[in-house]
Amino acid sequence: MGHSRTTLADVAAAAGVSVSTASLAFSGSGPIADDTRARVLAAAAELGYSGPNPLGRSLRSGRSGIAGVVIGDQLRRSFRDPVSVQVLDGLVSTLGRQGLGVLLVASEAQVDDEDAIVPSPLLESAAMDAAVVIWGAHRDDPSLAVLQRRGVPVVVGEGPSSVDAPVVGIDDRGGSAALGRHLLDLGHRRVATVTLPFDRRRRCGPVDAARMEQLDWTPTRHRLAGLRDAGIDPVAVVEADASLVEAGQAAGRLALDVADPPTAVVAQSDLLAAGVLIAARDLGLRVPDDVSVAGFDGLDLPWLAPDVLTTVAQPLAAKGEAMGQMVLELLAGGTPASVTLDVELRPGTTTGPPRG
Amino acid sequence: MGHSRTTLADVAAAAGVSVSTASLAFSGSGPIADDTRARVLAAAAELGYSGPNPLGRSLRSGRSGIAGVVIGDQLRRSFRDPVSVQVLDGLVSTLGRQGLGVLLVASEAQVDDEDAIVPSPLLESAAMDAAVVIWGAHRDDPSLAVLQRRGVPVVVGEGPSSVDAPVVGIDDRGGSAALGRHLLDLGHRRVATVTLPFDRRRRCGPVDAARMEQLDWTPTRHRLAGLRDAGIDPVAVVEADASLVEAGQAAGRLALDVADPPTAVVAQSDLLAAGVLIAARDLGLRVPDDVSVAGFDGLDLPWLAPDVLTTVAQPLAAKGEAMGQMVLELLAGGTPASVTLDVELRPGTTTGPPRG
């Protein structure tokens, strides 16, 4: 309360011991007599001293106890997507158990004047022992570059394996292929697809050859490739500008409201699929009789009831936990290997045979 | 790469200046000749030095540049609720603009052995210049106590005004009262309500007098009181265990599947209201002909279309921004006053006159 915060030195003085002994009393490492420790703790309580200042401790130990989580996007958008949230939850739990805090960093701060995107200053200057680029890192990602220049060890989620950091991914391609075969088996031949954004210049609309060239975002590319692996050549590819229901609705309308509509629409996320379902309903199409719809992620969407979305389920929390484990491994000096988690086709009621 | 990280001293030596001059070159505060600064920066680039170490800087300045955000809950639950997410977004934007980072702290870590709940160690030991208890603080909140003992200035969201910290709240009571009058005007007399949790021992089920005694959570209490202010004495009060669609669905069934069902159901959140809508549909009730349904929050729920939920809209992002402003004010040494933000009744298509 008085002039300046009470420090370990004050406590030591009050307890009649040296600063180093007082430090021992708190850290617990090193030999110290029980009654000495008790005396120090009593003095601390007396003075209202609540443990060593983390700043001093950090400086000395060189560790901040903080892992940065870089959201490759604005927070608002990221957090509206349950996918990011569940991954984040697994990550925070794993790190929290080890006493590590999570510092939220939105990698991009939109500048008002220009349309320019500047990396958050936090990337440059915040203290972190390691960082997780949780979503959407790409080759030559500026945030990745900044972190690596700073010497911060990085774990990447869903990025290309070409980045110089361990990656936690899922079998996007295999899962999409399984879904593709599912549709082929049902008899679908005219399949459209609604994709996640292609790059950070998110667009909403049909994809032409030129746009296809610019496909930079790994999950988008892999899920598209998986469909082709199954032997499906989409009659239409529509890019959505975010993994949100509204975006799926808009894209779904574009895919369905055409002269010769597809018999099935594969959306690259469950939220997009939900939007496609709404678009189909708006157009008076019944699902799955008039059109089949499938998603990706395996979210729990109770408001879709009584429909159950056909989807490819990915282990979201496990993904976050895997990232957390990697961070711990990096901090322990190890060099974790990239991981690809398995996914599982989960057929629901929104896919069925095409109408005769 | 070599032995130890390159430091400002190394850069200074390489540039042939003193450490203090080198510091000046980076911090920009204080007089320094242009070519000197250039020489220092060149030396820094040469050595791969990327700016002053935040740990050292923090220790010296006493500021970590980090604001803790205490989620009074497990992350998973909090983040499934768009309300928290939008508030968080406003908060992070506001703080981020000032170069402040946000450290996520889940105030409770469930212990596996017992059912006991222990405060996260981060609350005790993480470096933060200020903290925001974003949701659900209550009197004698242990996390609040820990923070205040540490001398960390705190801002509280949605807590009782009795806590010793500035509070950002909304006019829960007035909004609910307006909604109540709206229903009365339509002619409703038998109104049931589905509430948010009463305390951290979340329950799902009808509320009796004993349970009503335990009502500890401020928004729940105020929204209930507002209804009474309007002159509505609910024929049934059903507590939901979380602000989630599933919970609303369960609670809605309890409220509607009774001998003499209410003509209107007021849910204390939009997600709960969505669940009630689903429950009504499951029971074969048409909305608003057979039963009116209203919510609270003003979320954007596209999947409800073509229905538009009658609700009380609260300024979610503005709430987060207000919290951010308070943090900045606290950091500047001020003593911000508590704020109550306005809400707005927004009638939709889910409420109408009762039948007959």
Add this chain to the structure above:
DNA sequence: TGGCGCTCTCGAAACGATTCGACGGCCCAT
């Protein structure tokens, strides 16, 4: 009784930066 070893405590040196007061030039004005 003397020596050895063990336990506990202490002092001092980092950790990496900021900041304040002092000082050395230089230019300009008198």
Add this chain to the structure above:
DNA sequence: ATGGGCCGTCGAATCGTTTCGAGAGCGCCA
């Protein structure tokens, strides 16, 4: 020519903690 003001640079102190080596005291055994 000389004194005053100003600009730019430097040294040194400081932030609060941890850690390492040294040393003090004590008990036990020979």
